[in-house]
Amino acid sequence: MPQFRMFFLLLGLLFPSAALAEQVLSVGVYDNQPGVFIDAKSGQTKGFYIDILEEVAKKEGWKLNYQFDSWANQLKRLEKAEIDLLVAIAFTQERAKLYDFTSEMALSNWGQAYVHDSKLQSVLDLSDKQIAGVANDIYSTSFSQLLKGLNIAHHWQDLSGYQQVMQQVANGKADAGIVPRTAGIVLEKQYNIIRSPIICCPMEVRYAAPKGKHPDILNRLDHHLKEMKADKASFYHTSFNHWFAGANQDGLSMWILWGSLGVAIVSLLVMIALLVVKKRKEQELAQAQWIATLKTQESQSVHTLNVLLKTALIPMSLDQQLRHILETLFGMSWLPLLAKGSIYLVEPDRGALHLAACIGLDAQTMETPALPDYYGPGNDHHGVLFICSEQHGHYQIPIQSANTLFGLLNLYVASDHQPQEKDKEFLTSVAMTIAAMVERKYLELKVQKQAEIDELTGLPNRALFHSRLERAIAVADRSHSEVVLMFIDLDRFKQVNDTMGHKAGDRLLQEAAKRLLACVRTTDTVSRLGGDEFTIILPKSTPLVYVEYIALRIQQEMAAPFHLEEGLAEVSASIGITLYPRDGADMEQLLQSADTAMYHAKNSGRNAFSFFDYTMMAEALERLEIEKALRLAMENQELLVYYQPKVNPQTGVTAGMEALVRWKKNQTEFVSPGLFIPIAEQSALIVAIGSYVLRRACVQTKRWLDSGHGPLCVSVNLSVRQLKQEDALLNTLQEILAETGLPPSSLEVEITESMMMQNVDSVVALLHKVRAMGIKISIDDFGTGYSSLSSLKHLPIQTLKVDRSFITSVGEDQDSAAIVQAIIALAKQLNLKIVAEGVESRQQVQFLAQLGCDEIQGYYYGKPMSSEDFSHFLQQPPAC
Template sequence: MNNSSDDKLSNTDESLQNDELELYKVAYQNLQQRHTALFKLNQLSQDCKELSTFYAQVHRVIKAIMTAENFYIVMYDQTLSTLEFVYHVDEEDEVPEDPVPYESFRGSLTSHVIESKEPLLATPNMIKQMANDGVLNHIGTAGMDWLGVPLLQDGYVIGVMAIQSYTENTRYTEEDKALLTYTAQHVVSALVRLQDHEQLQKAVSSRTRELMEQIREREKAELLQESLYRISELTNRVGLDINDFYGQVHNIIGQLINAENFFIAKYDRESDTIDFVYYLDQNSRNTASDFLPQKSADLYTALVVRRKQTCLLSYDEMYELYRQGETKKPQKETNSWLGVPLIADDDVIGVLVLQSYQKHITYNQQDAELLNFVSHHVSMAIKRRETLDYERRTHEMLEKQVKMRTEALEEEIRQRKQVEQMLKHNASHDDLTGLPNRVVFLDLLDHAINNMKRRPEMEFAVLFLDLDRFKMVNDSLGHHAGDLLLKVVAKELKSIIRANDTVARLGGDEFVVLIEDIDDKSEVYEIAQRITFTLAQPFNIDNQPVFIGTSIGILFSDDRYESAETMLRDADTAMYHAKDSGKGRFEEFDASMHQKIQEELSLEADIRQAIEQDEFTPYFQPIYQLDSAKVIGFEALARWQSSKRGMVMPNQFIPVAEETGLVVDIDLQIMRKACDQLKQWQAQGLCEQQYVSCNLFGNHFYNPTLPDDISHILNSAGLEPAHLRIELTERVLLEENEVVLANMKALKQLGIKLLLDDFGTGYSSLSYVHRFPLDVVKIDRSFITDAHLKTSNRAIIKTIIDLAANLQLATISEGIECQEEADILTQMGCLYGQGYYFAKPMAGEKATALLTASK
């Protein structure tokens, strides 16, 4: 009996051991299977080359270790606050293909994992409870279990990996959550590696494209260089017929630009005639008579001559010129027209023209720049050809003269005498006006001084003239118009003075008159009055009325004068006194003017000493964002706390500083101190994004070391370039100087923004400004004042703001004095402003208090 019971117990234990062994085998197999899957995932993270195939392979691996028919990976961009479903397989739900705002998925299980940074195993009861608690409001298609784990990189969530079941047959456990969490670490490692690999590939591709573009640019440069060499070579081929010369120039240009319709026109200034010396035209409507020499009048070629600059025109632009009466009506066949001036010795000697009658051939700005560059070499080539032809013809003429023996020799002697007389005249007279030059005038003045010493009754006077608005005419209408104006003025002056008096041109727009043998000062005053009245009348220059006026300094003879230079200096001083007193008038020199000169010299000496002693300091005027009244920056304005003079305001020292060039050192001193102050505010935590804006005198931009000078200031202050802005006036832009443009581009590359100050007070327009790398236009205070009362001012302001916005330029309004002006500017779309309404310029201490209060 006992033996039988023992046998039964033995059998039972053996059965239990077998069942337990079977469970261990299953567990071992599951463990083996998961180990193999994880090994594959780890290997996948090393071997996979593209993200596009990586996600599907991850899905296959996970399906091997758990039920994951419904699976997705979503990437989270924290910077852009977006979600992108990079991989998604689901029986019920659909997801967007493109990135979507994160806000649209806030309240979902996915967002819960992102915000908690923790894995989540959500059962139906748990999901229901979370919804009731308000944690979830975006659930999607109802299912069974949902399991999601965060993809973490350096502690930040970069995405979520999730699986989901819709049936009771598939449920997930804590073990599944742990396994999926572990799997996510391998997925993140592979993702980072593959993303870095893709970024590297993109960088390599970008650099490859850049190198290919450089190669193409180099090939274009080599072709251009070869073309210019060939043009230069043509010049030296003495036996080459001029028509063949033009033809080969056409062939060379045709290799650079489409030149199926090509013209070379010569311009004769004396007769105002255009001669088409070479042309090739495909338009059947044009005949040989269309290319005969003719008056310039309304030709488009003449437009280039008048403007003395490249003209790139579409048909619509040509028609608009015709409608304005400036040119003739264009042919309907014309699609694009490009003309560049041929300039030699600052005179237009002709025009190169390209014309297209085909819609698919339209010239662009790059073509214009290229043809303009080539035109300089063509001009020189034509000029050299003409010189060679002239020398050849001269040689032939001399040979004929030699053969004519005595008669020819006499003719040559006569011609040489004429040349000598002409050279003598040119040496003593101004080329443009034909008036005596400075050398002759000083000689005549010295003679008058010596003559009066012998005969005291032989009194005389000197008038020193300067045209008041000549520079404005020269800048706006061009040098050609300025030259014409100087000729007209010279003619008028000669008609006013007496027969025994002398008028001379010193240079530029300065003239002098020597009035000899005077009996009474009233004679001189009368001449000065007639000159002032005459030059105040409008002159017709290029069919346009021009107003100038003149300021005159009068100096009467005196025993104290020993030299002409001294007298000319004092007459010049009287002229400047007249100009300072309001222009369009004359002033007689007196001793008080000496005192003014001495004061200016003393002020100049004090300014130099102040620069050495570092006395100039910045005052800060806040610049506000108009819609929020938030300080976004400061304009640094120069103030001088002189050890001798006390506080000196800018209107007292800036004119002298600009005239002597000392303003350059003052500007850099103000910039250095302003940068130091802004860095100090940053260190105190008073500002983060604010900037300081510094004014630079125009001469700075002609200095090729300007970018290095400013970089040194920024480095010394420890200030980022993004926190410095530079203000310049539009006068700097007028000449389009290469050094100016290079400096502006270099400053932009440093990260410094450029502001155009006092816009609207000079000669530029936004259509002109867009050619320069500017960021901001500052609207001059003259338009802002009483803008709420003046409709015309508001119209101008609105136009500037809209055009600036189209050119992607910001606008700052200066001189805002009241709430009404600020409101109107805000309504018009102006973002920023400054003025006494907000705050006056203040010392650094007060600006610190302002920033402290705003914090």
């Protein structure tokens, strides 16, 4: 007893209680549905940000103590370190000076304007309007600054919460209200208001802690956020879909992108108008003229936005992009328009030197960087910097979002002009708006890239593969050269995926992609079409000896073991190779030829490569003809069920029979099962054939039992496809037994050992359901797969069938005899019936009888026969 006390004492020292390790965190929350709020019914704190925090807390052993207060008060409490964490706070550089943030954002967000009147479509329409927002809210503050910078007169209402903002708009007491888009998604359903195209201030929403207080907490939050966001099946995405149904995590929808771009254009033009004049009256007049121009061209602006969106930012500089915007909107060169106002928008390169004469700057001045240390470390990249020359104003405004610098907006003024403070504020708002436009464009390009890249491996996906192959074919046509296409399928990948799990399969595919890339040149394209299928495009004329070298290297790389976290995995590659234009006149034909060559390599024993030739196509066409004829055979009832007896070698009594399908084509000649069964398996006809055989066998067995023959048990083979359609198989078995009246104990289903091992868990679960119906289960071809005693112990089986390959060698091969003896001994230990198939000689019968084999099946007692011939066989039992 003392020893046990000491053991538990040591165990307690090694594993301290959860209570001792638990960390209590005070978490500030406020009303920001559906991100964070107090549920009125339960009184519990809920929302998306709460879900994520609680999921992390559960993994880290934190205890969360929620403190509810207004938004303004929570900011004060965070700064005074009265709370440990604040959820759902937008990140800004100003706030980063006061608080510590997670590096990972929880969500992207922006300000969304809701209106009562659908005519309010742009910021210009908000002139002299009542606008509501939440006090100290980043989106409301930024939007107010934007309106002030644009000199748009308005009446601002500071409210305490987003619901109050929406209510104010719905009641007509405010013309527009600014709320975060996440809050708007939920609240807009409660009020009769309109979501406008007006947006502002894209932000990253994160978690924050008091300055310098909890770096470890923020680091753990970053770790879990990054992990959950990367996994599409994680709790993060489940919670997002729950709280923000209909929203898009990746960014703005297309119409929002247009709206943002429109705001940027308006901001840029009004900015130019503001800087053109020096005096207030002239400034107001110019602004009114610009606004009038924009309003008259509103429809044209919307129309041209589609053109603008098609203009890539790379390799165009940001300055070129802005110039393109002006040219497109006004339908003429921007230079004459701006020259009258003595303001010039130029590119900071030699291409702009011809403009020097317009503003009196020499080439050396134009080439000298105005901000030489702007990119240096430690500089503030978020202010608006103004540098003026002796005679001319030279303004450079950084266009950026967070830590990303997109470019510089360069403005040259022909006469000296010092900007006032309000001009600086306005230019800052403009820079923010243009940055939002650019960021949305980059996100659009990123989404486009994601649409063309396989997310798992990083390789081009099927869509980009088609594009690359079409391009390679077009180049080959122009240069009268060839294109080589390799189609690669991984052998035994499904077995790895089923036995080791999908994550292991994903890791294997990622490693396989790396190995394929290592086998080819940088000019070649490796793509993943899906599953375990890859392609390689070798453009232009590639020597066949080099193609063979690549194929051999791929075989070697794929045959090498894959060291995964779950264990060692082994696969190989079957490769089909085609040449354009020899093997196909277009992309579709070339891909079909490559697929045909790949299957030829796989049927040749796998881990092989085959160049396409038209005999393969002939074989493929022959398979299609057989499949077509097989479908007609089912309609014309040319498929027959034959029966091969299973006899007790001790008594000579027929204990049962195996039902086998035969095809008597045109009622004259038999088609070999080895020819049509594999084709039926590939085309899914095997499911219908299997159901037909099962029904006919049960009907006939019931007749024999009713005639006094028995007891008899009929065995019917199940296919892989039938096992995959679990519900359909179980329903079919129930229906057939009910219709025929056959006792379930008189039916036995057979599956092969390899089928059982492909997906052990699901197959075992299905077999238990079949056994619960009273149906017997047999493992066919035992000894040829990978099953073991430990796996057999958990299977609801009654019979093992020894594979014919061992029986054939009995008497000639001592190893085969030893294997048969071991299998029979194993069956006896597990109380299983043992059946030997493929028995053809008296010597084999005697050998098996001495070992205690229960039943024998083979030509020695009878070949598969029709139901009529089997009836005669039952009346004349064979000799022992």
